[in-house]
Amino acid sequence: MDLRQQPSRLAAAWPWISTLARLGLAAVFLIAGGLKVTDLAASARAVNAYDLMSYDTAKVIGAVQPFLEIALGLLLLIGIATRLSAAIAAVLLVIFIAGIVSAWARGLQIDCGCFSKGGELTGGRTAQYGLDILRDVGFLALAGILVWKPRSKFSVDGLLMGDR
Amino acid sequence: MSKGNRGRDRAAAKRIVEQQKAAERRRRVTIWTSVGVVAVLLIAGLIGWGVLANQEKSTDASKVNTPSVAVDDGTAFAVGTGPVTVDIYEDFMCPICHSFEDQTGPTITQMVADKKITVRYHPVSILDRASNGTQYSTRSAGAAAAAAVDGKFLEYHKVLFDNQPEENSDGLSNEKLIELGQSVGLGDTFATAVNDKTYDSWATKVTETFASRGYNGTPTIVVNGKQVEGPNNTLPTTEVFTQAVTAAAG
Structure with a gap:
């Protein structure tokens, strides 16, 4: 009897786990975007610090990215097209991780600018790329849960599909 | 059935x-x-x-008041007439810029007096986020430009570092910036420029130029076009700086 009950209990728990993942990921993107959106010039400098593109390109990315993060955070918050939203979040996180890895590999000393306007890091302070990557991988895991099990409680998806 | x-x-x-x-x-x-x-x-x-x-x-050219005395595409104030060009990008909110000034400033003054170097000071504003929204980096850089127009850049630059506010404080108020100006002999035109934020958009423009040149942190010290750093991107010691100048002088 126990054997049969375990899987069904887990099945019942998934929507709740997914709900936590969804709200957590929404908070991550809303905070990350919100911190950057108030100073787009600084955001551009943070992107430019990665030294992966021209300053003019970095300016556009630096301006577009915070708005994209906030929009994605809101979409995840209300839970609409959750699987697609989570997949886009995952793609963004993979790009961020790749950027940090590349900065690390090239021996750059920069602030990743993940939750700040980043960029400038001089004398004394050292970059903590390992921790930054670990954190982003954690967020990537949240996105992974949602891509795998997109059904969650209190979501627009659930409302429209008539789940509850 | x-x-x-x-x-x-x-x-x-x-x-x-x-x-x-x-x-x-x-x-x-x-x-x-x-x-x-x-x-x-x-x-x-x-x-x-x-x-x-x-x-x-x-930050369109037409809307920015570029100080008449500014050099290097209107982004810096030159001190001295020596053959080696030293570019210093600094933010008046940045404590390490202050350290560099304390540490290497006297050597730089001596090199200028010996006509070895021309120093170009670029006041940038990358630490606006560290003054509780009062944009101290931009305001102080704009004030420094106003001081330069009245021929007192170096004097004002020094009092700004001597009175540097803590990071993540409100920074110095405009009244305090004007008061410091008066202490080095700056008068009413300076006070008006500070209050009217005459050169604040110029400071933003200088910061743009700084970033477009691929620099990220302050202070950034460049000798004849080559960035000078200590090991692991740290602040260069006076010795490292002096060696760079000697090498550039050939």
Whole structure:
């Protein structure tokens, strides 16, 4: 009897786990975007610090990215097209991780600018790329849960599909 | 076939149709919500682009008051007449810039006096976030430009570092900036420029130029076009700096 009950209990728990993942990921993107959106010039400098593109390109990315993060955070918050939203979040996180890895590999000393306007890091302070990557991988895991099990409680998806 | 059997078949068929309808509904919802998500993200991106374009307008050449005495595309103030060019990008809120000034400032003064170097000071504003929204980096850089116009850049530069506020404080008020100006002999035109933020958009422009040259941190010290750093991107010691100048002088 126990054997049969375990899987069904887990099945019942998934929507709740997914709900936590969804709200957590929404908070991550809303905070990350919100911190950057108030100073787009600084955001551009943070992107430019990665030294992966021209300053003019970095300016556009630096301006577009915070708005994209906030929009994605809101979409995840209300839970609409959750699987697609989570997949886009995952793609963004993979790009961020790749950027940090590349900065690390090239021996750059920069602030990743993940939750700040980043960029400038001089004398004394050292970059903590390992921790930054670990954190982003954690967020990537949240996105992974949602891509795998997109059904969650209190979501627009659930409302429209008539789940509850 | 019995009656009971037929009833059961009908119920089964009905269930299948309902399942198909539900599946159809899920598919429709998935498609339309996906379209909605993509549309929202595109619009968000366009908003970012639009905001950027709008901000670019404020740093248009026509709207920026470039100080008449500024050199290097109007982004710096030159001190000295020596053959080696030393570019120093500094933010008046940055404690390490202050350390560099304390550490290497006297050597630089001596090199200028010996006509070895020309120093070009670029006041940038990358630490505006560290003054509780009062934008001290921009205000102090703008004030330094006003001081330069009145021929007192170096004097004002020194009092700004001597009175450097803590990071993440409100920074110095405009009144205090003007008071410091008076202490080095700056008068009413300086006070007006500080209060009117005459050179604040210029400070933003200098910071743009700084970033477009690929520099990220302050202080950035460049000797004859080559950035000078200590090991692991640290602040160069006076010795390292002196060696760079000697090498550049050939």
